[in-house]
Amino acid sequence: MNGSLATAGRVLAQLRNDKRTIGLILVVPCVLMGLLAWIYHDNQPQLFDRIGPALLGLFPLVVMFIVTSISTLRERRSGTLERLWTTPVTKPAFVAGYAVAFGVMSALQAVIVVAFSIWVCGLDLQGQVWQLVVVAVLTALLGTCLGLLASGFARTEFQAVQFMPALILPQFLLCGLLVPRDQLPRVLHWVSDVLPLSYVVDAMKSLATSSDAGGDVARDCAVLVGFIILAVVGGMATLRRRTP
Amino acid sequence: MTVEELCVDRGGRPVLDHLDLQIPAGLVTGLLGPSGAGKSTLLRAIVGVQMVRSGTVTVLGQPAGSAALRRRVGYLTQAPSVYDDLTVEQNLRYFARLAGVAKDRVGEVLDQVDLTGEGRKLAGRLSGGQLSRVSLACALVTDPDLLVLDEPTVGLDPVLRRSLWRLFDDLAASGKTLLVSSHVMDEAARCDELVLMRDGGLLAHESLDSLLERTGTSDAEAAFLALIDGAGDRQPEPRRLEPGADGAVDPAAARSAGPRRGVASSGRHAQDGDQR
Numbered sequence: 314m315n316g317s318l319a320t321a322g323r324v325l326a327q328l329r330n331d332k333r334t335i336g337l338i339l340v341v342p343c344v345l346m347g348l349l350a351w352i353y354h355d356n357q358p359q360l361f362d363r364i365g366p367a368l369l370g371l372f373p374l375v376v377m378f379i380v381t382s383i384s385t386l387r388e389r390r391s392g393t394l395e396r397l398w399t400t401p402v403t404k405p406a407f408v409a410g411y412a413v414a415f416g417v418m419s420a421l422q423a424v425i426v427v428a429f430s431i432w433v434c435g436l437d438l439q440g441q442v443w444q445l446v447v448v449a450v451l452t453a454l455l456g457t458c459l460g461l462l463a464s465g466f467a468r469t470e471f472q473a474v475q476f477m478p479a480l481i482l483p484q485f486l487l488c489g490l491l492v493p494r495d496q497l498p499r500v501l502h503w504v505s506d507v508l509p510l511s512y513v514v515d516a517m518k519s520l521a522t523s524s525d526a527g528g529d530v531a532r533d534c535a536v537l538v539g540f541i542i543l544a545v546v547g548g549m550a551t552l553r554r555r556t557p
Numbered sequence: 558m559t560v561e562e563l564c565v566d567r568g569g570r571p572v573l574d575h576l577d578l579q580i581p582a583g584l585v586t587g588l589l590g591p592s593g594a595g596k597s598t599l600l601r602a603i604v605g606v607q608m609v610r611s612g613t614v615t616v617l618g619q620p621a622g623s624a625a626l627r628r629r630v631g632y633l634t635q636a637p638s639v640y641d642d643l644t645v646e647q648n649l650r651y652f653a654r655l656a657g658v659a660k661d662r663v664g665e666v667l668d669q670v671d672l673t674g675e676g677r678k679l680a681g682r683l684s685g686g687q688l689s690r691v692s693l694a695c696a697l698v699t700d701p702d703l704l705v706l707d708e709p710t711v712g713l714d715p716v717l718r719r720s721l722w723r724l725f726d727d728l729a730a731s732g733k734t735l736l737v738s739s740h741v742m743d744e745a746a747r748c749d750e751l752v753l754m755r756d757g758g759l760l761a762h763e764s765l766d767s768l769l770e771r772t773g774t775s776d777a778e779a780a781f782l783a784l785i786d787g788a789g790d791r792q793p794e795p796r797r798l799e800p801g802a803d804g805a806v807d808p809a810a811a812r813s814a815g816p817r818r819g820v821a822s823s824g825r826h827a828q829d830g831d832q833r
Contacts, residue, residue: 319654327642330679392638396695399604399632400655401624554622555608557567 316402320410321417324384328418338380338418342372342426350434362437365430366521367490369445370513372426373419373453375481381415381460382473389464398554408549412457419453420446440520444530448516451537455509458544465551484510489518509540558582558603558703558734563612565598572598574757576612580736580750585729587748588738589777595757596738597635600707603736604632617703628656631701635708637692641681645672645691648680649698656699666694669724671717686713693721704728706737710744722747745777753781760784 328335349368353361388394397407423446430436438445463480467473487497487505494505494515505511516533519526560578564571572595580586588596601607602614605622614621617629639648649663667673670690675683680691693709704725710718722744725735729749737748745751745765753760753768761768761784765777772783 315657316655319651322654323640323643323647323651326647327640330642330644330647391641392634392636393640395601395606396632396634396638396652397655398606399622399627399630400652400699401627401657402655555606557608 314406316406317409317413320402320407321413324411324414325417327384328414334380335418338376339422339425342369342376342422343429345372346426346430346434346436350430350436358435361434362521363518364490365434365436366438366445366517367488367514369423369426369430369449370452370517371485371488371490371510373422373449374456374459374510374513375477376422377415377419377453377456378460378463378481379474379477380418381411381457382464382467382476383460383470385411385461386464386467386470386473390469394552395556404549404552404554407552408458408461408545411461412454412545415457416450416454419457420450423449423453438520439522439524440526440530444527445517445520448513448520448530448534448537451534451541452510452513455513455537455541455544458541458548461548462544462551465548481510484508487511488514490514509537512536512540558617558736559613559615560599560603561613561615563599563602563614564610565595565602565607566610567598572757573602576757576759578752578759578762580734580752582734583729583732584749585725585735585737585747586750586752587745588736588752588754589742589745589781590740590754590760592740593756594740594754596740596754597707598757599754600632600705600736600738604630604705606632628699629702631696631699631704633693633696633704633706633709637685637688639680639688639691639695642679644677644679645683645694646676648691649676649694652695653698658699662698662700666697669697670694671720686717689713690717690721702733704733704735704737706735708738708740710739710741718744742776742778742781751777753784755781755785 346365346368349365350361385394388397427442427445427449431438431442459480463476464473467476487494487501487508488510489505494502494511497505512533516526516530516537519529519533523529558580560576563573563576565573576599578599588599590596598607602609603616603621605614605626616626619626640651643651645667646663649666650660653660653662663676667676670693672687672690672694675687680688683691689709689712693706696704696706710721713721725737725747729735737744748765750762750764751768752762760781763771768777768780769775772780772787774780774783
């Protein structure tokens, strides 16, 4: 417990010392949402209402994936992780520390980008705003845990960045944003069933189009939590106290 | 601390081969040998982060790396392992907090490593020598009973090296056990006991005085060479050192330079260490 709080505090302190990264995490999604709203502004504003919420799920996934995979890879390579394993901190506490710190960051990101989308870009949301924020935070946590997992398979920062297109872009293609999932070829539909981003986009679509989406969103969130647990367990398995 | 029959492979090749060693408590033991001798691997095995093939390492009565030991062992990695994007104090406070140590230790250890007044600087802005002392301070901050230090004095100026060795002596006098590696043979004079390593095996384990007497030499480097020449006569074992990992001891160059002692001669070795 103490180890995870200390680690979360340390990761947040690292972020605080790096104002530019904070700016990128918080501002870039807003700029992208603004751009999207602008693209559709004159001709198809209803399309923004359909796609906007889904992208609110994609941004935290991508940003947190990159931030976590790079920062844990830096720990592995700089020797700080090796030193940590000689201290009382445990693996679950270490992972929880990262999840808490980036969870705080992603909650902040979600609140800001959702507020910006609704009040500045005029996003018309049928469902509850707080549910949108919950889904966005869960997605960010998923990104954190997938990033941790990916960093275990990358030897260099260069490789870690390459994992982003390898792991995230296929999910983007199959998540139902380009073609609704039930219109995909059957095999691809099956594949999309086991990809977490599909459930994020499902939940976001329900929130965009229905004022009574609570049940659907809860189900999608439960699936997301399952994916998060899987990714945490997998990510923890890549952490070894003893290395060759 | 006891090491028994320790075998470690790295990259499919044996790095430590049936190593036996006992380190006495309350002394400064120097682990000396050229780079590539297996010093870091041995230290990693002692702090419990090295995968080992066989053998046992017992530290303060417990198996190396066990949870109870993690509050009692301080480890300094060879390359400084601190968070560049944290200030010096933030680094120290983190490691203190992980071990449940009070924050006032932070100021104390900053004094000990001669970094008073640098606490608010970002670690990434410090010079290499300062950074390695922050890394040392992170190992000291938990007030461990055993300090395992992998080349703590590499690249430091002579005055700082002297003050660190005095610190090590003080710590040993207060009952701590220190195991300090170095590939600079002059540092042998600073240690209570010496462990000389080469090619994953032990060459000697005794005090400097008895080593010099036994080999009839006047400094540690000459004694090291005498031991290698002696071992070579008895058992012509092929060198396992890889070609790239040139040891700090180049026999021909060392002989032509003659016996030497003191910090002035250490520049070349310090550079060797930085290359890794």
